[in-house]
Amino acid sequence: MPEPMNAPISAPISALPGARFDGLAHIEEAGLQGMITLRGDLASKPVKAAVTAATGAKLPALRQGTQGKSGMALWMSPDELLLLCPYGEVGAVLDKVNAALGDAPALAVNVSDARALFSVSGLGAREVLGKLCPVDLSPEAFTPGMIRRTRMAQIAAAFWMEPDQSFRVICFRSVAAYAFDLLKDAARPGASVGVY
Amino acid sequence: MLILTCPCCGVTAEETEFAAGGEAHVKRFGPGASDEEFRDYIFARENPKGVHFERWRHANGCGKWFHAARCTITLEVFGTYSAQTTTPPKAICAAITAKRPGWTWRDFA
Structure with missing residues (x-):
């Protein structure tokens, strides 16, 4: 018997579970990732405290992105950060963030389910992204720890580089x-074009 | 193709990462503006062959608005600067003068 339309979804599910492809680079949907958008004055103490x-x-x-013990903080715009944490802990982390922000004029929102995350790794990773984005991805110009918000063909996307030179790509x-x-x-x- | 540098996040990219926002420094008169002033605010736009000032938004990047001074003939960008100003900064004007001596645009020169 089919479930009624309003039945609760039993477990969270990522955008394309298990999607993967091996070619010039290894592409994999990275599963569920806790993501919190934090907007506010990045120079202010409460925002710094919230990130920590x-x-x-x-x-x-x-x-740039910075790695912490329990997650990552990524620079998105002059007044916006993206905080990464384990998917199951978003609620608790969000409470910590809001406690640290206090009355400061800032906003923190759980956007985990609004995004999809991919990993692009392997020797051809730079080239694969270079074909899709108007970004200089040469090893001199784009190094581990950097994040870039840009356009991937027709959609907005962002990617950052992990210490092992693999990329993480997020999009809606x-x-x-x-x-x-x-x-x-x-x-x-x-x-293969063989530019990078 | 235009190559713009966003003054808010420092990214240099080609124009497909940005969105054009029309002419810069359009002045709204009022209260008590005349019909002619309001008409010009709505409709009158420059269409220069040469130096031009525009608003752009880093739509696929940091999302911020900024101003750009460029040449409509060569697509050369003289400089980009903050959106929070009603006149181009001196440094931008100087950069244009160095390359296009005697330029004028609306009330600026």
Whole structure:
């Protein structure tokens, strides 16, 4: 018997569970990731305290990400950060963030389910993203720890580089399938350009 | 293709990462503005061959608005600057003068 339309969803599910592709680079949907958008004056004490409370990381510099004990803080714009934490702990982390913010004019929102996350790794990773984004991805220009918000073909996306030189790509969940197809197409075997 | 540098996040990218926002420094008169002033505020736009000032938004990036001074013939960008101003900064004007001596645009020169 089919479940009624208003039945509660039993467990959270990521955008494209198990989606993966091996080509010039290894592309994989990275599953559920806790994400909190934090907007406010990045130079203010309460925002710095909130970042530390949520992730254990320092406030990231312009277009950089910082790794903490329990998560990551990523620079999104002059007044916006993205905080990463385990998916199951978002509620608790959000409480910590709000406690640290106090009465400061700032906003923290759980956006975990609004986004999709992919990992792009392997030797061709720079080239795969370079085909899709108007970004200089040469090893001199784009280094581990950097984050870049940009355009991936027709959609907005952001990516940062992990210490092992693999990329993490986020986009809106509603365009996850499009983003995965783009990455897959760019990583098709035999489609190597050899720039990076 | 235009290559713009966002003054808010420092990213240099080509124009597809940005969204054009029309002419810069359009002045709204009032209260008590005349019909002609209001008409010009709504409709009258420059269409220069040469130096031009525009508003742009880093739509696929940090999301912030900014101003750009560029040449409509060569697509050369003389500089970008904060959106929170009603006149181009001196440094931008100087950069334009260095390359296009004698330029004028609306009330600026």
